[in-house]
Amino acid sequence: MTDKLTVSVLGTGIMGAAMARNLLKAGHTVRAWNRTRAKAEPLAADGASVAGTPAEAVRGADVVLTMLYDGPATLDVMREAAPALNSGAVWVQSTTAGLDSLADLAAFAREHGLVFYDAPVLGTRQPAEAGQLTVLAAGPAEGRAAVTPVFDAVGARTVWTGEDGAAGTATRLKLVANSWVLAVTNAAGEVLALAKALDVDPQGFFEVIDGGPLDMGYLRAKTGLVLGGELSPAAFAVSTAAKDARLIVAAGERHGVRLDVAEASAQRFERAAAQGHGDEDMAAAYFASFEDDGAER
Numbered sequence: 001m002t003d004k005l006t007v008s009v010l011g012t013g014i015m016g017a018a019m020a021r022n023l024l025k026a027g028h029t030v031r032a033w034n035r036t037r038a039k040a041e042p043l044a045a046d047g048a049s050v051a052g053t054p055a056e057a058v059r060g061a062d063v064v065l066t067m068l069y070d071g072p073a074t075l076d077v078m079r080e081a082a083p084a085l086n087s088g089a090v091w092v093q094s095t096t097a098g099l100d101s102l103a104d105l106a107a108f109a110r111e112h113g114l115v116f117y118d119a120p121v122l123g124t125r126q127p128a129e130a131g132q133l134t135v136l137a138a139g140p141a142e143g144r145a146a147v148t149p150v151f152d153a154v155g156a157r158t159v160w161t162g163e164d165g166a167a168g169t170a171t172r173l174k175l176v177a178n179s180w181v182l183a184v185t186n187a188a189g190e191v192l193a194l195a196k197a198l199d200v201d202p203q204g205f206f207e208v209i210d211g212g213p214l215d216m217g218y219l220r221a222k223t224g225l226v227l228g229g230e231l232s233p234a235a236f237a238v239s240t241a242a243k244d245a246r247l248i249v250a251a252g253e254r255h256g257v258r259l260d261v262a263e264a265s266a267q268r269f270e271r272a273a274a275q276g277h278g279d280e281d282m283a284a285a286y287f288a289s290f291e292d293d294g295a296e297r
Helices: 014-025 041-046 054-058 071-084 099-111 125-129 141-154 169-197 202-209 217-227 238-254 260-277 282-289
Strands: 006-010 029-033 063-066 090-093 115-118 133-138 155-162
Touching: 006 014, 006 054, 006 071, 014 029, 014 041, 014 125, 014 141, 029 054, 054 071, 063 071, 063 141, 071 099, 090 099, 090 141, 099 115, 099 169, 099 238, 115 141, 115 169, 133 141, 133 169, 141 155, 155 169, 169 202, 169 217, 169 238, 169 260, 169 282, 202 217, 217 282, 238 260, 238 282, 260 282
Parallel strands: 006 029, 006 063, 063 090, 090 115, 133 155
Antiparallel strands: 115 133
């Protein structure tokens, strides 16, 4: 198979659109589809063909890349695409789908003769736009010639976790990594909320931890978004963070582990979304600390 591929990108939100642009920059032919077509249309200016249906997007594609909201949404879209899927085509499934949904997606791939790669990514808007994502991938070694050019276009690093996408080793690693990211995000918001409640200047806290083992760039970045009122456009939205937190809790329950912090994270993200912050950066979970969403920063 040539290194220049025809790639169908199904789902062109924050991450999918950035991945499609980097595939185009790498010289691949890209067919893009999104349920809300307006979100896919800007990709036409970059050279993508914008399809009206999933079936139109995947017809004749070497690789189908899905970056949709969740597992059920992905399965619905792939069912719409099914009549035009080529047996033997490669399916790169990059949605954070959770373990239960992944089994359904892998079953669909078997039924339709697709070469299935479980390949969620680590990173948000900025690394996605820069082609600097970390790809967590599992799938058959004999098919990697088809997916390596795709992974190289969208990411700076590919971490292979196994040769069976259906085993969910890549998704498992993604859930573990996301559990840390979401916990730190909420901890950052609570630091600011407590500082406000106790009339403490947040800069005093930053000075105390400056340069020490408790200091971290991610803390500075997320608190900076809140303090600067720069929560839109989102690098990673509150509503998506809530979904991922629930998937993490479910994975823990499935394997007999109680994840109290992840459960609390899910509740905070859901509360912030209910306050109207669902489309803002997940740092907006800060507002979940206040009964009245009118809290001043």
